[in-house]
Amino acid sequence: MISIARREAADFLYLEARLADTHAYDEWFALWTDDALYWIPCNDDVHDQRLHVSLVHEDHEGLVDRIARLKSGAAWAQDPKSRLARVVSNIELAASDDASATECVVHSTFNITSSRRGRIEVVAGRAVHRLRRTDDGLRMVSKTVLLVDNDEVMSNLTFLI
Amino acid sequence: MDAALADLVLPDRVHSSVYTDHAIFEQEIERIYHRGWTFVGHESEIPLPGDYRTRDVGRQPVIFVRSSDGEVRVLMNRCSHRGAVVCPYERGNAGFFTCAYHAWSYRNTGSLAVVPYDERYSDDFDKTLLGLRPAPLVGRYREFVFVCLSADGGSFDSYLNAGARRELDLFTDIAPGRRVSVTAGTHKYAYDGNWKLQVENNLDAYHFNFVHRSFWQIQAKRSGVRMDALGTGTSVGRIRDLGNGHVAWDYRPLNVKVGPRAISGDTRTPPVQAEYYAALIAAHGTEKTAELMTAAPAHAFIFPNLALIGSQIRVLRPQRVDRTEVHVYPSLLVGASDEVNERRVRAHEAFYGPAGGGATDDFEIFARVQKGLQSQVDPWVLHNRGVGHEEIDADGFVSAQITDELGSRAVFRRWRDVMSGAS
Numbered sequence: 001m002i003s004i005a006r007r008e009a010a011d012f013l014y015l016e017a018r019l020a021d022t023h024a025y026d027e028w029f030a031l032w033t034d035d036a037l038y039w040i041p042c043n044d045d046v047h048d049q050r051l052h053v054s055l056v057h058e059d060h061e062g063l064v065d066r067i068a069r070l071k072s073g074a075a076w077a078q079d080p081k082s083r084l085a086r087v088v089s090n091i092e093l094a095a096s097d098d099a100s101a102t103e104c105v106v107h108s109t110f111n112i113t114s115s116r117r118g119r120i121e122v123v124a125g126r127a128v129h130r131l132r133r134t135d136d137g138l139r140m141v142s143k144t145v146l147l148v149d150n151d152e153v154m155s156n157l158t159f160l161i
Numbered sequence: 162m163d164a165a166l167a168d169l170v171l172p173d174r175v176h177s178s179v180y181t182d183h184a185i186f187e188q189e190i191e192r193i194y195h196r197g198w199t200f201v202g203h204e205s206e207i208p209l210p211g212d213y214r215t216r217d218v219g220r221q222p223v224i225f226v227r228s229s230d231g232e233v234r235v236l237m238n239r240c241s242h243r244g245a246v247v248c249p250y251e252r253g254n255a256g257f258f259t260c261a262y263h264a265w266s267y268r269n270t271g272s273l274a275v276v277p278y279d280e281r282y283s284d285d286f287d288k289t290l291l292g293l294r295p296a297p298l299v300g301r302y303r304e305f306v307f308v309c310l311s312a313d314g315g316s317f318d319s320y321l322n323a324g325a326r327r328e329l330d331l332f333t334d335i336a337p338g339r340r341v342s343v344t345a346g347t348h349k350y351a352y353d354g355n356w357k358l359q360v361e362n363n364l365d366a367y368h369f370n371f372v373h374r375s376f377w378q379i380q381a382k383r384s385g386v387r388m389d390a391l392g393t394g395t396s397v398g399r400i401r402d403l404g405n406g407h408v409a410w411d412y413r414p415l416n417v418k419v420g421p422r423a424i425s426g427d428t429r430t431p432p433v434q435a436e437y438y439a440a441l442i443a444a445h446g447t448e449k450t451a452e453l454m455t456a457a458p459a460h461a462f463i464f465p466n467l468a469l470i471g472s473q474i475r476v477l478r479p480q481r482v483d484r485t486e487v488h489v490y491p492s493l494l495v496g497a498s499d500e501v502n503e504r505r506v507r508a509h510e511a512f513y514g515p516a517g518g519g520a521t522d523d524f525e526i527f528a529r530v531q532k533g534l535q536s537q538v539d540p541w542v543l544h545n546r547g548v549g550h551e552e553i554d555a556d557g558f559v560s561a562q563i564t565d566e567l568g569s570r571a572v573f574r575r576w577r578d579v580m581s582g583a584s
Contacts, residue, residue: 053348
């Protein structure tokens, strides 16, 4: 029995999307658990996480650094910031393997339109979130982002994906 | 000699048209990339017979392949019949490359195996003359494979000189197994700027404390490691001209002062270096290990398209005068533990790649430079830092303080010679 409802999970993903789109770095970071893993594989959707390079492979400490950098005033790749709007859709809850049902896995599809210096770019893919119910509400334990173009030549991906 | 091109590069400055002029860019592709030596790939990328990577040399598509006979070859990716690429994939394993147009099929050695319905060709039709064309010149050193698409591009030995080989040695010998494995994937990204902006930047210690302030300040706060010590005006690090447009940093004086940095980057967790040093000493002996750890990591540019930056092989792929692709291959150390190699991969991706915290800021700066260079009231770009303060070092190389612009001056001197026909 999954005790996290589809509607609740969807609302969480929409909140996360809005915080990322609006560069609300601290609020976005607050959505993670301490045992977080933020993973964006490179070259393929599945590879050895240890010995194959990723686009992003960050634990809680790595996320702290990412947010500190974005807030530093010297993250030139986000100066000016990308203007962002993303659509999150095709949300599905997978059956949880957690007997206590405090966690669930959510599959979704996203499409981010970014605008920077007169150029419109699209970043699209599928995401897999593992959400956990905590005293503070739902939090992200892991987020894996499978970009459709993760084996292509890419441009600026320094905003929150 | 093309005097007009030669006049664009002065000893201490460069005319902005070398970064912005479309016609000059086309000449660069022809003279530097199509007639000269360039890096094409590392043999560890294609360990098994049939393994291949497709690459572009300048604009010319090639297949970098380990053939069934075990030989590493560079074949032109062009059907001998009507010209289609015979291999449309970036990587894979194949015994044969079959053109999809009329099914001409080539062995992975390049020889032509099958021509369908060949009764319609005349009696003198000779399949043995119609294999995939091999690159005219191929050179190999420490599994680094270089190619020259012109038969009169000069000898490999004179191109990859002793100074450059030293850097490939250093990059490779810090592996206990004396080999690196280029099997950890590729970051592929592009920026809006001329390819030489990345070349200069590879060798520019001066920018680090400013462009990468967001990175090193966070590292300093977390671990106390002051990465900014490298690129100050009083740093004891050196940069040296290896000849032929090849340039390297010389970390030795700095490493003697602050300690070795062979596994660079990840300063967040206690080092796993003890086990790694033990493996190195077992492989090389104490003296050689000390020598390597004093010199490492490699940080070099091999003209015109290869840089070795710590754990990384960086390959430049000029697309247009104002658009450049960079393919970056983090390498693994053969004979080192998975833990050491994982540390290399994690440290790499924190800084590099399209979502990393370092190289992305460089790319933003390149775009700003490319825009600024459109201003032509004073069209000159200065590379004069440290002019007159060069020294000859103990190894016989022209050397300077690490933030001096010796590196870009050496690259542009080579550029001038190649582009103007003086070499």
